[in-house]
Amino acid sequence: MDAEYVFRVRLRLEPAAESVRVDPDSAEATVTVSRDAPDPGTEGWLFFRNALWRGEVADQRYARQLAADWLGEPLGAIESVEFREFQADEEYFDAMKGEIASNLEAFKADNVSEVLSKYLGSSIRLPSDADE
Template sequence: MADRDHGTGPTDETRAAYVFGVTLQFDPPAATVSPDRIETIVRIPAPDPGREGWLLFRDRLWHGEVSDPERFRRPLRERLGLEDAPGIEIVDASFRELRTDASYLRDLRDAVESDPTPFADDDPDAVLHAYLGSSIHVRE
């Protein structure tokens, strides 16, 4: 699966993004599609640490993998605008990386350190490793 991101940062608009490989299956009721399965890259902007939604890594990932793939597909369908597209199914979604710049990663570590309550550890590096594994990619 090719990642066609030619930019230098996480995304054009954000300091960080969660990157997923997603496989879509097409089964439209009134047509045939070829190929009927495609793989693509999905980038979900990472909210600034401490802001609403910033704990996506804690809620959806474990050791660099999607922790509950079935449960993850519903919000992913919504984010992709597929909730009213019954002929398109997400058949696979795998976490690739947190693509970030150095300042976002520093802010993320600081947020974990300042309030470790939501986590099972108070060491920011241990927390990030527990959820993201080794899938943190710092880009400038």
């Protein structure tokens, strides 16, 4: 079982020492950050519910703080965070849908499809999607 969240993070590079200069004064870099998704039903598996809405970052400040922690950078260096996609194998996705189905009241939804749309939008990619 395997799944991950993929984010695009824009950050500002600033040298740690005064003897080092970055030209221009602040250079921007964009990196792709992949974060493993905890197994459904385990601690942290509700990350998508807590951080995303309709396939977008729900709270930019919170996402910037997460990216700063993931990258070991100060919060001020993180310009923006964009959710790109949720990638999962069939086994993980089936387990996730099963957990969601058994906890629909926690999502204030009537069915699993509504939950997936509400939080991940159309940003779900399964290995079979790449074959088409």
